[in-house]
Amino acid sequence: MFDAIRPAHAPADHPKVKMGRVGILLANLGTPDDYTYWPMRRYLNEFLSDRRVIDYPAWKWQPILQSIILTKRPFSSGEAYKSIWNHDQGESPLMTITKEQTAKLRDTMRTRFGDQVMVDFCMRYGNPSTKSKVRQMVAEGCDRILFFPLYPHYAGATTATANDQFFRALMEEAWQPASRTVPAYYDEPTYIAALAQSVERAYAAMDTKPDILVCSYHGMPERYLQQGDPYHCQCVKTSRLLKERLGWSGDRIISTFQSRFGPEDWLKPYTVDHVAELARQGKKNIAVIAPAFSADCIETLEEINEEIKESFEEAGGEEFTYIPCLNDDDSHIAALGTIIENNLRGWLD
Structure with missing residues (x-):
């Protein structure tokens, strides 16, 4: 343990401090x-x-x-x-x-x-x-x-x-x-590898693989992007790197944005609306992952796994799988x- 000491060359009445x-x-x-x-x-x-x-x-x-x-x-x-x-x-x-x-x-x-x-x-x-x-x-x-x-x-x-x-x-x-x-x-190889491993593990446990993987990121007003915030670009790059790491092609992964607040336009597409549109397009089996969250929270456990899931099912979706955040997984x-x-x-x- 680091004990409090008197700094070198300090006078005898100098208070002891912890450092180092x-x-x-x-x-x-x-x-x-x-x-x-x-x-x-x-x-x-x-x-x-x-x-x-x-x-x-x-x-x-x-x-x-x-x-x-x-x-x-x-x-x-x-x-x-x-x-x-x-x-x-x-x-x-x-x-x-x-x-x-x-x-x-x-x-x-x-x-x-x-x-x-x-x-x-x-x-x-x-x-x-x-x-x-x-x-x-x-x-x-x-x-x-x-x-x-x-x-x-x-x-x-x-x-x-x-x-x-x-x-x-x-x-x-x-x-x-x-x-x-x-x-x-967002583009660190070890982080991308951990995301890919979580997807592979979830898919391996399914009898029927999802039609599409939705990467749902927390949203923000569109004007923040116009003001120079790099968030949108970094999210899209994470999705691309994840697809490359998984070795997938085509449009098997898409990026959407959730958690709108207030009257402004936010980053699109909106997850809650887009999963319903996927169901109407015949994508009856989807998986959703939330790469921007390091730990499961109200936005994933309640918003994704309840509200967004409900939107998908009400539009005719059949199989909805939420892939948990990385949390305290060893990877x-x-x-x-x-x-x-x-x-x-x-x-x-």
Whole structure:
């Protein structure tokens, strides 16, 4: 363990400090503490007040958010969370899975680097907060922190806002640790290989193979793309690389976008509408995968596996298979471990 010591050549009354460790801080979107009204309202208020997520002027957006959306949406969102809640652990599946991912990566990094590293996780919204985990790492002697947003694809509303919060936390430290942020890894070979393996494993268990694989990515307003956000291009490249890795040809894989919010046009095609159109075109057996999510959450377990599935079946679809996120699968942990080690070069070799 790293004990507090007095810096070399410091006077006798200098306080002892811990130093010399590297923190690896994983970050995911976040989760409410509970699915009841007030925890849901606090979570949604923090999330929907983020200017990276909703960039309307505050004078226009906040009255709508506080007086209309936050009086109704906590009830509907709470019901959705309740349907997928991990009641045994008293937490959302995203929290459970992120804990499992962190535990495995902690073991991996300690095997590789011993006590030189400290591995933990934080959430952009809700608990544990980014600020609290940065503070803890500094207190435990981390004078370098590698911050890893668990989003394969860069978007202002995911990667950028996670980094923003990390930098805000650093602003409050008297002695700031050196810091690095992990870039998007949408085309990393180990990540693509893990995705392909999950598809192959799911298909091997089926008696009849799906007509098409739908890669459903979280959506965003189209104007974000026009403003220079690379998310759409990175998603499309992931689908192409996945198809190449699987050795498939033709249109057996398509990219769609889910989770629309508000009146604007979002990235198209919309998953919920397109799966219905596939059913009407005679594609009665489809599989859906969500490559942009590192862990199963409300958008996959409830939106894809319930709402989007229902849209497909109501349009005449017969077989709908949701392929889970990579979660704490060993191939995923290995991929994340490789990315971490690559980004630690020069700090730990």
